[in-house]
Amino acid sequence: MPALPSSLISSLSTASASYRGQMPPVGLLAALGHVPDPRARRGIRHRLGTVIAMAVCAVIAGYRSYTAIGEWVADLPAESAARLGIDPRRRPSEAMIRRLLQALDADRLTTVIAGCLVQHRPQPAAGTLPALAVDGKTIRGSGDGDNTAKHVLAAADHTTGAVLASTDVDASTNEITRLRPLLDQIPDLAGVVVTADALHCQRDHVTYLTGRGAHWILTVKGNQPHLHTQLSALPWRAVPDADRTADRGHGRREIRTSKVLTLASGIDFPHAAQALRIRRRRHALDQPRRWTTETIYAITDLHVHQAKPAQLAATIRGHWSIENKVHWVRDVTYDEDRSQIRTGTGPQVMAVLRNAAISILRQAGLTNIAAANRHHARDSRRPLDLLRIS
Numbered sequence: 001m002p003a004l005p006s007s008l009i010s011s012l013s014t015a016s017a018s019y020r021g022q023m024p025p026v027g028l029l030a031a032l033g034h035v036p037d038p039r040a041r042r043g044i045r046h047r048l049g050t051v052i053a054m055a056v057c058a059v060i061a062g063y064r065s066y067t068a069i070g071e072w073v074a075d076l077p078a079e080s081a082a083r084l085g086i087d088p089r090r091r092p093s094e095a096m097i098r099r100l101l102q103a104l105d106a107d108r109l110t111t112v113i114a115g116c117l118v119q120h121r122p123q124p125a126a127g128t129l130p131a132l133a134v135d136g137k138t139i140r141g142s143g144d145g146d147n148t149a150k151h152v153l154a155a156a157d158h159t160t161g162a163v164l165a166s167t168d169v170d171a172s173t174n175e176i177t178r179l180r181p182l183l184d185q186i187p188d189l190a191g192v193v194v195t196a197d198a199l200h201c202q203r204d205h206v207t208y209l210t211g212r213g214a215h216w217i218l219t220v221k222g223n224q225p226h227l228h229t230q231l232s233a234l235p236w237r238a239v240p241d242a243d244r245t246a247d248r249g250h251g252r253r254e255i256r257t258s259k260v261l262t263l264a265s266g267i268d269f270p271h272a273a274q275a276l277r278i279r280r281r282r283h284a285l286d287q288p289r290r291w292t293t294e295t296i297y298a299i300t301d302l303h304v305h306q307a308k309p310a311q312l313a314a315t316i317r318g319h320w321s322i323e324n325k326v327h328w329v330r331d332v333t334y335d336e337d338r339s340q341i342r343t344g345t346g347p348q349v350m351a352v353l354r355n356a357a358i359s360i361l362r363q364a365g366l367t368n369i370a371a372a373n374r375h376h377a378r379d380s381r382r383p384l385d386l387l388r389i390s
Contacts, residue, residue: 038103046096136154150351199223234277243310254282258279260309277297330351
């Protein structure tokens with residue numbers, strides 16, 4: 001009796017086939033031709049889009065460094081190299097790939113890749129609000145004794161975890177000033193709910209989002225002491241729980257309850273329509289009696305007829321999921337924090353490539369990124385098929 005294929009491999013193959021059918025007519029390889037080329041025209045042997053596409057394919061296969069990407073290219077069968085537009089006898093060297101990636105405009109690269117991803121962004125499930133999570137991450141390995149580690153602010157789709165925009169936060173600025181340039185990369189925000197942590201609970205941000213036709217849910221903490229005091233003083237005891245969930249994962253159990261109040265007046269924040277109180281109780285699985293409790297307040301411009309309490313609670317949870325869907329994968333699966341890439345825009349560009357790989361795999365329906373990396377590493381044709389490079 002022939003061996004049956006494993007369910008994982010079957011699901012990977014099925015998801016890849018489904019993804020290929022949903023790809024827009026203009027694929028990633030063509031779109032990457034719009035990234036500005038930092039090289040002098042004289043002596044160029046390989047098209048910029050081809051070199052970046054090779055790097056994306058290698059990262060989809062789990063490769064983490066310039067050296068590893070160069071080795072993936074060197075090992076490509078002639079057929080796969082030809083599909084990418086490479087002369088198998090004159091392949092890009094690791095040194096050329098490294099120099100090029102260190103000189104790219106990371107923000108522009110993100111915009112081009114996100115433009116491809118957003119064309120086949122799936123609609124949220126029924127009853128779910130379309131939402132983007134804004135969150136920052138420090139690339140710890142990019143710093144040393146003389147240089148501060150690079151910090152990148154990103155906007156990710158709640159449903160898929162696909163990163164649709166990112167921007168560098170350098171030492172001369174901060175996340176607050178970079179939110180507008182970040183979201184300016186996304187052409188249409190009308191009707192989308194933007195979620196962000198307490199740092200971004202700013203009046204200027206609310207004015208900007210309202211002008212773009214977007215909605216917002218913002219966490220409120222001590223950086224807005226007056227607003228936080230007002231929210232904590234609301235009559236929460238008289239309000240029943242609107243939502244309750246319980247989860248196990250990462251070595252702990254967590255119970256979350258949410259309450260929602262309509263704000264008629266008296267809250268000193270523009271366009272505020274509803275307030276939320278989220279209480280999170282958790283304990284380590286090996287210490288079931290040692291509970292810790294955290295209370296979080298949030299505020300939104302969404303009225304009760306636009307979003308039910310359960311939808312608001314689910315959207316708040318969706319914001320926190322960016323840690324699991326993007327940041328945790330980059331840290332654990334791609335070992336980003338131990339990367340020693342530091343020169344030029346290299347740290348930011350590699351972060352963009354990791355975001356792209358994760359986003360492409362998730363939009364293909366693949367949730368176990370480590371398993372998906374191994375699957376695509378076993379056959380060089382698989383990343384090419386996933387990106388519809390023929």
